[in-house]
Amino acid sequence: MYKKNIDFEKHTVSARNAxxxxxxxxRSADAFLYGNWSDRxxxxxxxxxxxxxxKAIKLLTIPGERVELRADKFTVPAIFYKTDKxxxxxxxxxxxxxxxxxxxxxxTMGEALLQRGMNALVYERxxxxxxxxxxxxxxxxxxxxxxxxxxDYALSRDDVxxxxxxxxxxxxxxxxxxxxxxxxxRLAAVIALxxxxxxxxxxxxxxxxxxxxxxxxxxxxxxxxxxxxxQKDSHTASNIRWGIDQGKWSFKTESAYEFLEKSxxxxxxxxxxxxxxxxxxxDGQSDMFFPGQAKELARQLGDLATYHFSENI
Numbered sequence: 083m084y085k086k087n088i089d090f091e092k093h094t095v096s097a098r099n100a101x102x103x104x105x106x107x108x109r110s111a112d113a114f115l116y117g118n119w120s121d122r123x124x125x126x127x128x129x130x131x132x133x134x135x136x137k138a139i140k141l142l143t144i145p146g147e148r149v150e151l152r153a154d155k156f157t158v159p160a161i162f163y164k165t166d167k168x169x170x171x172x173x174x175x176x177x178x179x180x181x182x183x184x185x186x187x188x189x190t191m192g193e194a195l196l197q198r199g200m201n202a203l204v205y206e207r208x209x210x211x212x213x214x215x216x217x218x219x220x221x222x223x224x225x226x227x228x229x230x231x232x233x234d235y236a237l238s239r240d241d242v243x244x245x246x247x248x249x250x251x252x253x254x255x256x257x258x259x260x261x262x263x264x265x266x267x268r269l270a271a272v273i274a275l276x277x278x279x280x281x282x283x284x285x286x287x288x289x290x291x292x293x294x295x296x297x298x299x300x301x302x303x304x305x306x307x308x309x310x311x312x313q314k315d316s317h318t319a320s321n322i323r324w325g326i327d328q329g330k331w332s333f334k335t336e337s338a339y340e341f342l343e344k345s346x347x348x349x350x351x352x353x354x355x356x357x358x359x360x361x362x363x364x365d366g367q368s369d370m371f372f373p374g375q376a377k378e379l380a381r382q383l384g385d386l387a388t389y390h391f392s393e394n395i
Contacts, residue, residue, distance in 0.1 A: 094141050101138035105131045109183060114324060116331035125215055135185045151231045156219055158231055159212050160205040163188065164241055165196050172246035173201040173236050175229070179254025181328050183211045190252065201242060205232050209332040220334025223347040229262035233269070246270050257281045257348055260379065264356040277363035277376035281348035284372045302339040309338035354382045365391045
């Protein structure tokens with residue numbers, strides 16, 4: 083559509099921005115579809131967003147490079163954005179969390195990094211949009227299996243400063259990045275926005291005491307039925323219904339009980355002391371999903387942590 087209406091060569095910036103907007107609209111359109119895994123729009127919208135985004139990054143001053151990186155039992159899709167600074171440059175590896183995509187990350191921080199003379203390397207992994215759709219894989223707790231191949235790729239390039247590679251995790255990535263850093267020690271720095279120490283514990287707090295009691299009692303069918311009632315209740319907040327559907331989709335289970343069961347594996351307990359790189363831990367006054375988690379992560383990290391608390395404006 084845009085190729086018909088915009089001359090890409092004559093109006094490069096306008097065309098690129100229009101394509102970026104189109105990609106963002108397509109990405110946003112599927113947010114509430116995951117209650118029905120057979121909904122064809124889950125894949126069709128994603129193909130449209132990827133197509134628009136690919137056209138957009140080809141129009142960057144230095145086009146983005148899509149690559150496929152081999153991990154042990156899956157493939158890690160990634161995009162490398164090179165700064166116009168000559169020689170080897172600091173490189174930031176960016177990852178999202180519960181529902182975000184690697185395409186989002188160009189706008190979140192990628193463009194800003196390029197403007198400051200740094201390369202940006204974004205990626206996705208099991209449980210996240212591209213890998214969940216096309217490889218059929220849900221989240222895995224041992225995130226170093228994902229990050230290590232990404233670091234390997236960065237180190238293979240002649241435009242990356244080997245001693246200045248940082249890893250950032252946004253949202254649920256605030257757990258995943260520190261988890262990876264506990265085992266991947268070639269990172270110069272880690273940033274957790276916002277930090278998470280125990281994802282499972284935070285999830286249980288959102289569900290309430292009655293659900294937790296059913297879970298602790300091992301009553302799978304009763305818990306699943308109770309969650310279905312909550313989802314069907316018109317008084318239930320849409321973000322709660324979305325969170326349940328998204329959790330089951332991204333962890334690849336149709337059972338809320340199994341989602342909770344899987345979430346227990348996502349804790350830094352027993353491994354936080356393996357981290358060697360300094361960690362910037364962000365926290366927010368109105369963190370609606372993981373209150374208190376960033377402070378606990380910083381406490382457990384001790385001198386390795388730089389804790390930053392952002393107050394509401």
